[in-house]
Amino acid sequence: MSTARALDVSNLPDAVLDSRSLVWWGTLIMTVIEGMVFAISVGGYFYLRNLASAWPPPSVGPPDLTAPTVNLGILLVSAIPAFLLDRAGKEKNARKVRIYLAWNLVFGTAFLVVRYWEFKALHCMWNQSAYASIQWTILGLHTTNLLTSLAETGIVLVYIMLRPIEDHHFLDARLDGVFWYFIVVTWIPLYVVVYLVPRFG
Amino acid sequence: MKRIFVAAVFAANGCAYEALDRASPEASAITNLHWLIFWICVAVWVLVLAFLAVGLVRRGSTAAQDDRRRTLVVAGATGVSALLLLVMLTASVITGRAVATPAGPGALEIEVTGHQWWWEIRYPSSVSDRVVVTANELHVPVDRTVRLRLATNDVIHSLWIPNINGKKDLIPGRATSLTFRPRRIGTFGGRCAEFCGYQHAKMGLLLIVQPPADFEAWLDQQRQPSVEPAETALEHGRDVFLHGPCATCHTIRGTAAFGHKAPDLTHLASRSTIAAASLPNTIGHLAGWVVDAQRIKPGNRMPPNLLSAPDLLDLVAYLRSLR
């Protein structure tokens, strides 16, 4: 019979606010899933483009660049409050977390509003051609991610306005910021695919 | 050895063992490849089970030197497997090349269009009255390369005539083709091999390989307009056809019937089957088909036709006169 080893873990922290956390890993996996959905959609895009003799179809013409580029700008700028939110969470600064959650919500909403003109910039409705269908799908998928992120930001913000903030809420705020990075980072290649490839590709 | 095996199975089943009963060099190449892979696989299966059986009954130890020996055996087995797979891969690629050689300029081109649930066959020609349109029966001359140009406008079908080559899908919006060179005279069965709806099971066709002279004679006959009715009964039968719903779907060249949704019936009596090769072309079967096709092939596109007995008899007689 062996002597059993007793491993004392009573000194371990009860909450962490970084990549050691289980929730952090869960969020990361979710971004991988969403990223894979985008990747497959882009694969479908190039598949259809490969089959087409003209991309976009001649009657449609390439998408406008004004609204999309403005919105890309808004999105890139919005990474700043997301970063500040991330840092405020790490520092456990409740006041700053509330402020930057609100800023995140403001930028996200602005982005959402301009997205309406991004759809219009395509010059086609989803049911007019395969080109239109895949463009709307890619834009729509990204928009759904955006809406989920806004809902999440809203829920966390309302909660911490109404109740005392605890450690794991700081983690949630950080993860909100991290998910926003995902929204920003995935949009850059998608912007190229949706708006630049039909024009220059 | 292979022949004995095949013959034994033939005898055991007593009928055409289709994919292995080759009638073209393409089918032959595929069959040879198949036997190579088959016997390698049988050998592997027997060996794996033999090792398993021996291992189960032996008494052994778990000493370290046994571990080294085990590692070598596992590594060796893996190496042998990889080698066998490489052999099969190479054979497969070589056969694939051989089977897919392009048709070349002297090939006979035939257009096959898949419909739910029949095959439209068209022999194109630059001269419009030399075009031949028929259904569910492919005639080709022996020893000449044939290239089937496949198309469809509804759902995905797949043309498969096992005796002469593998199958090829018919896909809406895409053009595919199937090439073969029949070496043997005879009649071979084909069928649809991609689920296409209710009557996928009964979407068959016949391939008839003929001596070149017979083939030309057949083509000439098919080019003629339909046979004129020689008696009043047959005339009455034609009237029944033209005044009923038949003409909305079927064509009989030389009459006013010009429907394109169903098989061309101009030379119906020259075909040995009806209903996409699912029934013999006899008076009884034809009458039954006309009256209630839904009972024979539920879900297919032909509606029932309740005709009086004289109408039915005359109609069938007329159709049977369309050689």
Place this chain on the structure above:
Amino acid sequence: MSSPAEKAPREKAPGDSAEERERAELARTWRKRSGKLGLLFSVDHKTIGKRYIITAFVFFLVGGLEAAAMRLQLARPESRFLNPDIYAQVFTMHGTTMMFFFAVPVMLGIGLYLVPLMVGTRNVPFPRLNAVGYWFYLMGGVLLYGTFVMNRGPDAGWFAYVPLSGNAYSAGHGMDAWVQIINFTEVSALIVAASLIVTVFKQRAPGMSLNRIPLFVWAILITMIMVIFAMPAVIFAAGSLNSDRSLGTHFFNPAEGGDALLWQHAFWFFGHPEVYIIFLPALGMVSSIISASTRRPIFGYTAMVLALVATAFLGFGLWVHHMFATGLPQMGEAFFTAASMMIAIPTGVQIFCWIATLWGSRPRWDVPFLFVLGFFFTFVIGGLTGVMLASVPVDLQLHDTFFVVAHFHYVLIGGAVFPLFGGVYHWFPKITGRMLGRTLGIWNFALLFVGFNLTFFPMHELGFHGMPRRVYTYSPDRGWNGLNLAASLGAALMAVAVALFLINVFRSLRRGARAGENPWNAETLEWATSSPPPAYNFVRIPVVASRSPLWDREGGGFVTGMPTDKRLLLVTHALDAEPSHREEVPGPSVNPFLISLTMGLGLIGSIFWLWWAVIGAFVSIPVAFLWYWTEEEP
């Protein structure tokens, strides 16, 4: 019966009354909600795992009835038992049920039940999300069978090729429902995948470094990673079909730039990994059973793990072998032949390592071991017919014939269902505390083995004889009569075998021999706690120092200092499992059920009116808020 379980002396705590206090406090902290309504609140991974397993087996039985109906119809030529409309619904339901509602969920359920136990933790990291996964799965099944019993079921095959599955040729709600159930089942699988991946990486018992994880856990981990990468493809495919059908998009419409083959590529990019998602956990079960039966660790641990990884990786590169008849360029076809043949190598490595483990071991011939032997016999046949089909020219003759039906049933039943039955016999004592009957088990195995081979072996020949798939009948002069009749008789035998299994299960639940902690004297941690385990899994989180912690206790031990008044998980570092921190997880709640309802009903409603999906999403927001609000409640 198994040899008497050797119980190694238990670690003695300083005073047993202290341990009793600990147990009582743990039991109170980790208790579930009582009563019938409490069933809606469950977040215990074992409860949810059992639900998945039982529900999946119910679907297995229903799918089996569908198969029986098909075999009845095909037993004789020109039979009028089922007309082509019903037959098309039946074979669509059989495939959809077996693939989406039985095979994947049962593996998810077994993984959910066993993995936290095997790695030495108390629950999965997101218990409430885990509950959502199950409710979604159940709702999907209800939706599918709802349409079927109204004779409006999907009828374009489980693979739903366009254009047949599009609006023009499949009007009506059957295919709309089919598309929606994809959403339900794939969300459910993704949730379990996320849960188990994080469990395996972050919650292993201290000392359980990556090279000490049980092979079953490796199999599940790799499978779950495959789920993450494969499901998005079916999301895209089903979503595109859905929008083509209900929104007028043109993904698959060649007249407007779409392509029918896009569906096949997207579907099979998911579809091929899907069968490995079903198959890999079964390989893990085979490892567990062989090591318990031979009392040896599996030979070649590293090779086994690498083989699993290679299989998963290669599995993503094979999908075009389902499309060899569509006229793709030859160079591409050659690549996919090579990949489809190459995947036999890692599978071969596993088989060779198992045989090396068995060699000279004089194993214990228990019922789980019999099923493993059945696996060897049948799966190797299936794998080899797969190699035959990998060759393009041969495939062009055998594709879409009964040869393929034989092949995939040999690999799915031989390669996954036989190990699954073995796994059930192996782990039933742990889950229920009772042993399954041995005599009945032997009959169960023997009849299933004979019945299975009698059913499916003749189908190889039917394929050579030219019998295509998905046909509701055949003509009597083709020479297919005898083989079809034999197959149908075999199916009847399989039905008897399954009936015996059910009898065994129900009898043993009541009167089976009671099982101790470790009736098989196996090596992994799930056998280190009572049968069935308490809600909190282990009184003390174990510390391990070997791959076979129950055989090799040197250096092992247990964790102290974990508070027992909150639902705390011990989180360890991903590679070496050194303790990192403690993280609290939520307890029972009805919010997962509620949000499954709001989102699920929204999706179901969208079949009839698109805006229901949006309404469902909006209504889910307050529920999500409520969920967040009550996260701390124990």
